[in-house]
Amino acid sequence: MQTIEQLVNKEYEYGFVTNIEEETIPRGLNEDIVKIISSKKNEPEWMLEWRLKAYRYWLTMEEPTWPNVKYQKIDYNNIFYYSAPKTKPNLEGLDQVDPELLKTYEKLGISLTEQKRLTGVAVDVIFDSVSVATTYKEKLNELGIIFCSFSEAVKDHPDLVKKYMGSVVPYTDNYFATLNSAVFSDGSFCYIPPGVKCPMELSTYFRINAAETGQFERTLIIADKGAKVSYLEGCTAPIRDTNQLHAAVVELIALEDGEVKYSTVQNWYAGDKDGKGGIYNFVTKRGNCAGKNSKISWTQVETGSAITWKYPSVILNGENSIGEFYSVAVVNNHQQADTGTKMIHIGKNTKSTIISKGISAGYGDNTYRGLVRIGKNASNSRNYTQCDSMLMGNKCSANTFPYIEVKNTTSNVEHEASTSKIGEDQIFYCKQRGLNTENAISMIVNGFAKEVFKNLPMEFAVEAQKLLGISLEGSVG
């Protein structure tokens, strides 16, 4: 039987570096850097002011130490905060995008030209700090849907940006979100007008290329009254032996009868088998069910990053609104994850569902941390939480920290948790029926995560299943 040691060294498929001339600004962080970033992007004064307020506030904050993760202190003055391909990205057409860049995305399986022609997915692509291409823009325009880079939105749709940016994650929110507010480079912006159902999946593909560069993107999605949208996010990074910081902010807003479904397959470089290198993924994602009958749903498959620290959350303001969180988090080798969600019930008859599946292998350390808070006016609200952990081998760990606060007597909160161990016996059983070890593990793990995968859009689900197989290859010995 093959053992962990024999199989574990599966190469990270996306670890290549693109040779492209990049424009960076000096290392370090101060007001001048914030101003340079803002001027690089030709931002209006109000945007710069907002960044500076955030920066000044950040100086008064301390890096949080409560997450159940360990890492060397980050030297924020030794990071590049902005890096962009030198060829000026032409946002009107793909023809003028640097061919090296297009090649990069083709290698990643995101063929922009093909995407444009064949599939029903509109893609916005973020390379290091800037958005390099948005496909399908015109078609979406006809429906009044705005899907563009954040920088463009600041210029072309300032009223929407001013109204909603920071409305869910204020610039004072937390250390990393505040840092992002000061130095964010680009990201995606999406607005679906009243009554419109977005006819295709919208997708952003994030790629970190430059070394020692932080990536700080911001995504803002608004579903106006009765609007619906499904949004996909994918991410990869080259193999580097230094750690890189990724501190993003995602804000979702659903107005009355609006729906936003946000799916992520996160496959940042996780570091090597000894835990060297990899991305620190410190992300703030939050949605506001602002209107009646609105719905926000997060689905995430977290397989990459050296450290993952994020809690996609929903604030259930509107009556009868619904919040959902479906998560599969995998840690192998020396990866650490502290992830979960917050469901804040404020409106009446609000409902939330949390399904979390944690898989730990190697020396991985996996923590679920979740808060369910039901306020005193949120009468007749419900939450169902299920947290399952699966362990492979004897050196990994799984932790669950559920926090539950209920302030009225008409609401109902259920919590279920389980821990299981993938055993030699399960694998032997599959092998005895003709499957090899890899297929057996893949089948067992995918079965475990099935409730989450079924919430992913079809194409993403297939990718996620494969990814899970690769991440865990040889992790049972």
Next chain:
Amino acid sequence: MLQINNLHASISGKKILNGITLNVNPGEVHAIMGPNGSGKSTLAQLLAGHPAYQILEGEIKYEGNDLSELEAEKRAQAGIFLAFQYPIEIPGVSNSYFLKTGLNEIRKSRGQEPLDAFEFLKLIREKMKLVEMDESFINRPVNQGYSGGEKKRNEILQMAVLEPKLAILDETDSGLDIDALKIVAGGVNKLRNSNRSIIVVTHYQRLLNYIVPDFVHVLMNGKIVKSGGKELALELEEFGYDKIKVEVENGVSV
């Protein structure tokens, strides 16, 4: 079909099998009986390729080839099937997906085309009748939430679908009431044919009333101490294992 010569084996340093010799020809049904701890399940698991067991001495030949270096899935692909004493649960994986994947791997190894979903569904429905299983089991997760009897029936269903050349039934009767026992045994009998060999591992004679063996072997302390026809099982039922133990201790030739 199967030749075991002077097989000695251990698990985590503890010696369990102490020189087993057994010859099984195509179409034969052999029953291996013995008291608890005699090494019956070890033998069954070892033949199927469980990695925890270590062969110390002797050899196992299957269709003329040495089996000892072969991974469990290769043995399955070569036509060896083990019906587990304690069938394993695989949450979230449907019975049909599990079995279809296994069957198609086996077919692939033989250069056969994989069955598509429709062909497979037809096949599994047909085979389910053999063990009187309800069709709802097609989509239920593998063994999860099944009763003891349902699990054992599911094992025989898998055997029927995979059509092995050598089937090893490890205590398939344990935990079954008499009705379930009859159904399971009936399923096995329908799968008997002149090319398929079956090894029935059991503690009790009861199962052998329904699956009538050609040969019965008594295993004690990791060794076959007595072999005979089906009447040997009846003798065991009447006198218990103690009588044979005494015979062995007194050096009576068996």
